């Protein structure tokens with residue numbers, strides 16, 4: 660980093676996007692600084708819409724986004740030069756190999772000199788650990804390799820802002836971990852925004868995070884802050900088979916484990932009457948559940964008697 664260089668910052672200001680009557684993004688304000696940022700939310704929360712606005716592919720209905728104090732809508736070419744994007748639905752040309760594919764993307768990004776393209780292809784393919792596979796057809800790649808190639812194309816031009824939309828979908832646990840580690844590595848010198856509906860995707864790597872639900876920003880902060888949302892609301896109890904249905908109707912059950920003929924239940928919300936429940940320490944997942952299910956949990960409160 661150059662001495663005295665300003666820290667990178669993405670500022671989202673009162674951003675709204677409507678599709679007809681649907682409020683996909685509802686008056687969101689959020690500041691994101693260098694490093695990994697996790698954007699968490701259930702399907703339909705507005706994550707992809709928000710990301711498409713940040714990439715300038717979509718125009719907001721109201722509000723603005725500033726990257727290092729420049730309005731992105733008014734400075735599209737400048738922004739796009741600093742941007743890498745891996746969309747949620749990303750098609751690769753399966754008949755090509757990784758070399759041919761990244762060469763093609765270099766052409767699209769306007770890198771006209773063959774020498775410059777070659778330097779760039781080698782740099783990005785090495786970065787995502789696909790250099791040895793460069794001559795292999797994409798067709799034969801695993802899910803994790805395809806996703807890494809998706810990242811490689813996004814890294815062409817060395818962007819300062821890297822946006823990846825639900826990149827872990829369909830990856831097996833091992834590929835997931837490798838992929839998250841790669842993103843963490845890449846976040847050393849840029850802003851990386853990772854969207855997901857899976858809490859464990861952000862657990863190991865994102866210290867800054869936000870939660871979206873139905874277009875609204877319902878949380879922004881760090882992992883401890885999100886975990887705290889479930890403090891005093893997580894309970895563990897032992898029930899037998901018959902009691903499980905009644906519990907299901909009255910509590911938000913987060914896990915069920917069989918132990919010595921009983922079922923050990925972890926649930927969220929108020930302590931169920933008639934249950935010998937003990938309070939337990941919340942996890943990040945509990946915090947997320949407590950936050951996103953808050954309305955549902957209030958509803959069940961009234962009838963929470965076994």
Ligand SMILES: Nc1ncnc2c1ncn2[C@@H]1O[C@H](COP(=O)(O)OP(=O)(O)O)[C@@H](O)[C@H]1O
Pocket residue numbers: 678681682683700701702703704705706707708709
């Ligand atoms: N092009 C579109 N036209 C109309 N509605 C859309 C369009 N894209 C998304 N939506 C709606 O906007 C909301 C947010 O969608 P999206 O941004 O894809 O959420 P997420 O990525 O969190 O799943 C959803 O209700 C979705 O159905």
Ligand SMILES: [Mg+2]
Pocket residue numbers: 706707708747824825
């Ligand atoms: Mg999406």
